Amino acid sequence: MARRGQRQSGATRSATPRRRRVRDAEGIMPVLARAVREVEGAVQRGTVQPSVRTKFQVIALLVREERARVNADQSAAEADRTKQLRRLDGIATILAKTAARDTSLLALLAEDATVSPAAAALKREMMLDAGLEAPAEEPKRPAPAPTTNSTARQVVPQSVVQRQLANPFLAPDFSSPAPKQVRPQRLAGWELLGPLFKSFEYATASASKSLPEPTSLRTANSQELMRHQARLIAAVTGGHRTFLLADEPGLGKTAQALLAAQAANAYPLLAVVPNVVKTNWAREAGLWTPRRKPTVIQGDGDTIDGFADIVIVNYEVLDRHVGWLGDLGFRGMVVDEAHFIKNKKSQRSQNVLHLSDRIRSRTNRPLLMALTGTPLINDIEDFAAIWQFLGWIDDKSPRAELTEKLEQSGLTPADPGFYAAARASVIDLGIVRRRKVDVAADIPARRVADLPVELDDAAGRSIRAAERELADRLVARYHAVLAARDNADETDGIDHDLVRRVAEWERAESAKSKSGDNIFNLVRRIGAAKAGMAADYAAQLAHNVGKVVFFARHIEVLDAAENLFAERGIQFSSIRGDQSRTTRQKNIDAFVNDPEVSIAVCSLLTAGVGLNLQVASNVVLAELSWTNAEQEQAIDRVHRIGQSDPVTAWRIIAAQTIDTRIADLIDSKAGLAARALDGSDEELTSSADFQLEALTALLTKALTETPS
Incomplete structure (x- = not known):
């Protein structure tokens, strides 16, 4: 306040008469204006001390009370009342902007926020400075125990409690030499x-x-x-x-x-x-x-x-x-x-x-x-x-x-x-x-890095339940066929030929039906569930290293990624199969030539061939392919002649789902393809049978885990 340096202790002030300004047209407004600017400046500097928080709360209280007084004063002219309310709105706006910089201040604006003795004393002082009648000072109370600024719900897991009970006397570790204290000499006084x-x-x-x-x-x-x-x-x-x-x-x-x-x-x-x-x-x-x-x-x-x-x-x-x-x-x-x-x-x-x-x-x-x-x-x-x-x-x-x-x-x-x-x-x-x-000499020219993500929300739980239902249906079908055999009792262990036939029946029925918990819909749901995390990782890569190519199979995954990039202000190019040739080439050129366009969002089915995107060296595979060749084609949009940097393809995999088995199948087929190219006479399985292989793996795992 204006006379801060002249203030005396509470005991002396009570004995010394204080000149009070007669309330005029200005009243409390100059006091509030000075105080709010002081608070605003302190928060901008990052020095939010307890005294600043107290002043912030008191300003809010006085603005609230003054607004109520102005609205209730029917004797004032309408123009004067409008002017006062407008000035109060200006102070309230500064308070709101200040609270936006330090959100811990928002709790002080609540109607039921606790008013500390320090806040009550400061409010009384500011009212006296404004020439207002202030309430009498309340007797001093014991200071409350310190509290943290965080209003978040705190938890302590039970296993942590057990660890603390097992070792209740956790000693500090001062075995290493402590850093020596250094007082600035030549640099004393320098910022x-x-x-x-x-x-x-x-x-x-x-x-x-x-x-x-x-x-x-x-x-x-x-x-x-x-x-x-x-x-x-x-x-x-x-x-x-x-x-x-x-x-x-x-x-x-x-x-x-x-x-x-x-x-x-x-x-x-x-x-x-x-x-x-x-x-x-x-x-x-x-x-x-x-x-x-x-x-x-x-x-x-x-x-x-x-x-x-x-x-x-x-x-x-x-x-x-x-x-x-x-x-x-x-x-x-x-x-x-x-x-x-x-x-x-x-x-x-x-x-x-x-x-x-x-x-x-x-x-x-x-x-x-x-x-x-x-x-x-x-x-x-x-x-x-x-x-x-x-x-x-x-x-x-x-x-x-x-x-x-x-x-x-x-x-x-x-x-x-x-x-x-x-x-x-x-x-x-x-x-x-x-x-x-x-x-570059340390790392391979091209590599695939798996990034497992945990689907721990409601969508993830629903997907795992659907996968269990699919596995249970396959197991029931397997046991039904087995029970119908004349020599059912002679079967020892898992009949892998029957497993494959059951998987073939399921795959054929799934291909005919576009609804229900079949393998195609399950994989599609997994892609949608991990879309946000895949897009988030692509955004982090773009922030860190520049241009990134994002591949997905399904429209909803492409849409989710583009929505996230738009919300974060990240410029991207969309390369899809439903675009005209002119639009598609325009978007490709924007990604290649415009330094502000950070991400190319590409359809795995239509953008995986015929594109030169070597301006990037990082690829995000948001959804898995059904073939190794499809995955390789996508990575080769970046890893091609003209690429001077090692290429990394980040494969987003939903942990604890069929996604992991599909990834293993892709890798095994990649190794098989490499051996065939090296002259192996081993016959390659059709890439179209990945769904069959995934179902076979799912049923085999379920039979292994299920008691016979």
Whole structure:
């Protein structure tokens, strides 16, 4: 307020008469206008202290009361009343925009929001400043217990309670040397975060830390690593503990993070990941670190293993688990697609930063890794939250390790060489960026990477139920034929010839009927259920590496993908079979030539041949083909003459469904085709029989699991 510096204590004020302004046409309005601008400025600067929250609530209360008073004052002229209401609306608009920047303020606008003693005292002060009669001061009450800003429902899974009971005295891990405290000397008084960000904004050279050469390209369980992966693991083995790993997609960031945790013995390990890849994280953990058990948090976490070594949680449910996660005693934390936390005011960012603080408070030099494929040269200030997660900076300044590096340069932001030295100092803390073209010798020219996704919503449950019904129908038909045989009692084990005949009957009937729970409709429903996750992953790829080709078979999947891209403001080209030749070529040219068009949305049936899309090196296969040849044709739209980068096809597979068996069939037929091309005399099965093979596999699995 205007006389803030002249205020005295409550006891002195009560004894000293205070000059009160006589209420005029202005009244409370100037006081509210000044206060709302102060709150707006504080939120824009990111300094939302408790006092700012209190002032925000008091302004809202006074605006509400003043609006009611103006509306009830029948003696005022209509023009004056309209003017006052318009000014109140202006203040309310600023409050709303401010709350949109920090959504935790919205709770203070509720009619039943608790008014603290501090808020009541400030309201009284503001009314006195406006020359209004203020209510008498209430007697002081004991301060309430501190509460968190999060209003999300918090849960603690039962298996976590069991783990806590089994080890109730979880000791902090201070076995590693604590980081030494460094006080700025030459740089004391300098604002450093702005120059640090600017040092990346104007740089042109590659931003990547120098890594040691590996002594081996094999893991402890004999998995073969690519050289660029092994170099990062060697750095962890040598003692480095923080990384912003910004390798392009397809270079194995997940494997590097899991093996880094193993090298650092950073268990238990917390992995915060997007929903679309959390199943894949558990799968990769089983592949690269098979002796360390992963567990995936779904919903309230009722099914997790509280004693697991690796806890995997997606951003969307993190808020309800942040309490117990902060107390579990993690020694390492990985944040996948770390650009998701670039907005420090968002709840997901605050949760991640809170957990990072908790881990660093309990463990000296924990393993902290932020994974993202986004180039660091763009929007560098978006990485402030990532640097803070890694412990390189805090809200206002560099932390000790970075401060020491900057001091050692002997430069200040006023010196010409400061920016290059500052950039090198940050990179040396652990920024690692490799592109496909940089490590092309390490990776195959073309590869298919499976990305399992969990269909854990109502649609997924319905699909699994339909698959069980289909399997039950096949089993019943098999047993009915078996029982009708004269020698039924002589059958020992599964009659595989009969299994195939039953599968043939089902396939023939399914081809005639377009309704019911047959194999064709089941696969179509699976495609629709995973469409959103496939499109989300394509959008992430486009954000990280540029142009992406998205293939799907069914119209509803293509439509769902295009709707998601449109909602996110991502420009795309649609290449479908129902387009005229002119429209189709126009869309192809837009994808190839326009740098703003990030994604080509292609029909697998009509765009899988005859196109040259080598401007991209990443393909998303949202739905599986019924033939290996169809899949190969789609990938070959990108992997063809003129392609200078290794190509990765990301195959989205619905876990725990027939999708996985179809993928296995495609792979087995691909191997068979390769052997035939190499001169094998083994007869190739018809590609048209994939449905038959899938049904045969489904029935065989059901008979194996069903007691005879």
